[in-house]
Amino acid sequence: xxxxxxxxxxxxxxxxxxxxxxxxxxxxxxxxxxxxxxxxxxxxxxxxxxxxxxxxxxxxxxxxxxxxxxxxxxxxxxxxxxxxxxxxxxxxxxxxxxxxxxxxxxxxxxxxxxxxxxxxxxxxxxxxxxxxxxxxxxxxxxxxxxxxxxxxxxxxxxxxxxxxxxxxxxxxxxxxxxxxxxxxxxxxxxxxxxxxxxxxxxxxxxxxxxxxxxxxxxxxxxxxxxxxxxxxxxxxxxxxxxxxxxxxxxxxxxxxxxxxx
Amino acid sequence: xxxxxxxxxxxxxxxxxxxxxxxxxxxxxxxxxxxxxxxxxxxxxxxxxxxxxxxxxxxxxxxxxxxxxxxxxxxxxxxxxxxxxxxxxxxxxxxxxxxxxxxxxxxxxxxxxxxxxxxxxxxxxxxxxxxxxxxxxxxxxxxxxxxxxxxxxxxxxxxxxxxxxxxxxxxxxxxxxxxxxxxxxxxx
Numbered sequence: 001x002x003x004x005x006x007x008x009x010x011x012x013x014x015x016x017x018x019x020x021x022x023x024x025x026x027x028x029x030x031x032x033x034x035x036x037x038x039x040x041x042x043x044x045x046x047x048x049x050x051x052x053x054x055x056x057x058x059x060x061x062x063x064x065x066x067x068x069x070x071x072x073x074x075x076x077x078x079x080x081x082x083x084x085x086x087x088x089x090x091x092x093x094x095x096x097x098x099x100x101x102x103x104x105x106x107x108x109x110x111x112x113x114x115x116x117x118x119x120x121x122x123x124x125x126x127x128x129x130x131x132x133x134x135x136x137x138x139x140x141x142x143x144x145x146x147x148x149x150x151x152x153x154x155x156x157x158x159x160x161x162x163x164x165x166x167x168x169x170x171x172x173x174x175x176x177x178x179x180x181x182x183x184x185x186x187x188x189x190x191x192x193x194x195x196x197x198x199x200x201x202x203x204x205x206x207x208x209x210x211x212x213x214x215x216x217x218x219x220x221x222x223x224x225x226x227x228x229x230x231x232x233x234x235x236x237x238x239x240x241x242x243x244x245x246x247x248x249x250x251x252x253x254x255x256x257x258x259x260x261x
Numbered sequence: 262x263x264x265x266x267x268x269x270x271x272x273x274x275x276x277x278x279x280x281x282x283x284x285x286x287x288x289x290x291x292x293x294x295x296x297x298x299x300x301x302x303x304x305x306x307x308x309x310x311x312x313x314x315x316x317x318x319x320x321x322x323x324x325x326x327x328x329x330x331x332x333x334x335x336x337x338x339x340x341x342x343x344x345x346x347x348x349x350x351x352x353x354x355x356x357x358x359x360x361x362x363x364x365x366x367x368x369x370x371x372x373x374x375x376x377x378x379x380x381x382x383x384x385x386x387x388x389x390x391x392x393x394x395x396x397x398x399x400x401x402x403x404x405x406x407x408x409x410x411x412x413x414x415x416x417x418x419x420x421x422x423x424x425x426x427x428x429x430x431x432x433x434x435x436x437x438x439x440x441x442x443x444x445x446x447x448x449x
Contacts, residue, residue, distance in 0.1 A: 044425055051336035051338065054336050056336070059365070137366050137367065138332075138334075145424065148424065
């Protein structure tokens, strides 16, 4: 087994990895639908969404690898960061790592996360890091299509059968418990905002809710009650689902180091 | 022959998709050669038709011909293959050594597809994209989607079957007049 890599954990690296890992981990969950989606068109759609997210993750992980060097560590590449970190060194929001669930949960989570991504990419258009701004410039265009795809399906399931509305409601109840983490600012966000690297997490909430709430209302869903629970994936503390996801994601590179197709 | 991913060096908006005037013989020929390199996913179009080639440069301190490419989508799986095809075509034409520089910003837009490229798309059976900037993306179903023209029979009586087609850059539609399914190159 290949040894894990060490991160410098500079604030800027942490900030970029939180976003890059959100893309990577959600891509992994969406790719699990390949060959399993309810209809062929949606099978392909979910794989295409995963591919966009994986492309965004590649750019962000490469950047985080350069930031490792900048902070006095060694230069790391996208593959090392993607495949050779321990669980505590992944910083995606917990919502992204939850099992893919049924199709209702998948599209509902996609609505919540693509709307969040859209706000993040918008905020990064003016980043002090030119590479980060360039990645965000491309990703923003893609996120709009992701958001539209998710919203279309949420509305369709919400206006569908008793079964589809019941499943959608269950999906919202599940996903909503984990959404609050997306908007919790900590020292990493404060440092990023101060350096002009990108927006603070809490600054994204109002724009996100303005996008998400009308879709949920039109789908006949009431917003679940607020809860004090805050998940902690962005701080590297994950649910029990993360280990299984990583074992599948990392298996080949851990077993056959530097193996290529 | 390395692929280098850089931060943006040229922040000017769209570079021309045809050879700019006043170029050296080598660069003029390179533009012509790249206009014969086809996109692997949409082989009706060249990488120049698609607006992927942003610049072809020569530098005084190097004999490398530098081709600046902007990828269409973040995760487009054809990116590596396009890079290889571009380098191979230049090598075969005797224009090497060359290298490819990937430039992310400004982000690629379907507005960069040339007029000739749009016609080729349509003749290939793919509805060409509308303007990326003028038409805001439909947010959800309260706004009707703009009617698309069937590339086979020109009917506007068409509907979307799926938001994504065989590749991320396309959506799947169906013509209700002639009954044929067709792909739509999405504006982005």
